[in-house]
Amino acid sequence: MRRRSLLALAPLGLVGACGLVPGDSDRRTVTVWLMKDSASQDFLRRFTERFEHEHTDLRLDIRIQQWTGIGAKVQAALDAGSGHGPDVIEVGNTQVPQYVEGDRLLDLTLESLRWGRSDWLPGLAEPGQQSAHQYGIPWYAANRVVIYRKDLFAKAGLTAPPRTREDWLTATRRLDSGGVQGIYLAGQDWYTLAGFIWDEGGDLASDRDGGGWRGTLDSPAALRGMDFYRRLQALGHGPVGSDEEHPPQAGVFAEGRVAQIVAVPGQARAIVQRNPGLKEKIGFFPVPGRTAHYPGAVFTGGSDLVVPNNTRERDGAVAVVAALTGATWDTDLARTMNYVPNRKSLAKAVAGEEGVAAMAAGAAQGRATPATPQWGAVEADNPIKPYMTKVLTGADPATEARRASRRITDVLNSLG
Known part of the structure; x- marks a missing residue:
């Protein structure tokens, strides 16, 4: 997932200092x-202290990286000689396929079975797999929800958030009146569209037919997803020729005439900063699904942890991944960072x-973009x-779906 400013190495002094204890010279360093x-x-300090206490032969050297330019840095680290790069790397979940190529990541399939991978979020676990082998270990996730105005729902006589897509349309029609947009949904919010396509059983691209990857926006399922998007988008005034960042939808919501947007919950902070009067009026609910039994599918962004094959501290690296992604510290991280x-x-x-x-x-119904190293080129052309x-x-x-699908196929094949 591309996030924030999505390398200059910057050792985290507070964390690194935790290894400076008596006997430190006898410890092996895991970078x-x-x-x-x-x-x-604070989380990293607490984790380092506990990990080094429980692994007296290891010292952690945690180095913080910037998202800008990280792809090239990781590629260089994976291609470096043995012991010349990091032993554990955090990568965006959808970036794992491009790093697996060339046998450059440690196969953690056996470890993943012990770590309970059947319980992992699919949107984090699936991009970390290739040919049934697990290379990326899920760490944390974030995904879109519906941010809504509780007061506008109440005014429209809506006592609870909708749980099905059809109920969502009905509720949004009721909200779309009196100068209020029922929903602000930009015309090119393709991540939200992807969720509707997945909900219908379709995908953006597929390699299931054995003939390589091809675009599948023209499948009946994908067309149904696009039709739902069209019906929902029409219940507001989102610009059809731009995405959710042009203009930033949090700013539009903050103006006070929008009942709903589809966004990560953190967008609420930006809304309240611009309009403090909305602080107690904002609520959240999962994107509704086709039935009330499950929420709708959503694009899951987040991070996986990987271990380069060129590590000289295999056992130490595996121990770090096991600890960070285990229930205790993963719960701690989720609560600390929301x-x-x-x-x-x-x-x-x-x-x-x-x-x-x-x-x-x-997130339980989350998915990720097609697990091919070439998908980044599709997004660049999009x-x-x-x-x-x-x-x-x-x-x-x-x-139009056939045309777009052919373009996706061409991009994937030209780089394959």
Whole structure:
């Protein structure tokens, strides 16, 4: 997942200092690359102290990295000689496939079985797999929810958030009146569209037919997802020719005439900063699903931990990954940083925070973008965005979907 400013090495002094204890010269150093803002300094201090107390032969050297330019830094580290790079690396969940190529990551399949991978969030676990082998170990997640105005819902006679997509449409129609947008949904919010496509059983691209990856926006399931997006988007005035960042939808919501947006819960902070009067009026609920039994599918962003094959501290690196992604520290991190834990069974750990609880409910149905190293090139060209705009402005969906799918296929094959 690309996040924040999505390398200059910057050792975290407070954390590194935890290894300076009597007998430190006898310890083996495990170098860990973590990304800026993924964990608080206090969390890392507490983790390091406990880990080094329990592993008296190891010392942690945690180094904080910037998201900008991290891809090239990781590639260089994976290609370095043995012992010349980090032993554990935090990577975006959707970036794992590009690092697996060339046998550069340690196969952690056997370890993952002991670590309970059947309980992991699918949107974190699936991108970390290749040919049934597990290379990326889920750490934490974040995903979109519906941020809504409780007062506007009450005014419209809506006593509870909708739980099905059809009920969502009905509620949004009631909200879309009196100068209020029922929902602000930009025309090119393709991550939200992806969730509707997955909900229908479709995908953005597939390799299931054995002929390599190809775009599948023209499948019946994907077309149904686009049709729902079209119906929902029409219940507001979101610009059909731009995405959710142009203009930033938090700013539009803060103006006070929007009942709902689809965004990560953290967007609520930006809204309240611009309009403090909305602080007690904002609520959250999971993106509704096709039925009331499960929330809708959502794109799951977040991080996995990987171990380079060129590590000289294999056992130490595996121990660090096991500890950080284990239930105790993963729960601690989720509560500290308002993340979704990596396991479905840990959702109750964040039940006390409305926005995070809504994220956790949706994350159980989470997905990630197609697990191919070439998907980044698709996003750079991104034929999905103009496809969406054309459909929303009246073009034939099937025709435009075929064109966009061919473009996706061409990009994937040209780099394959």
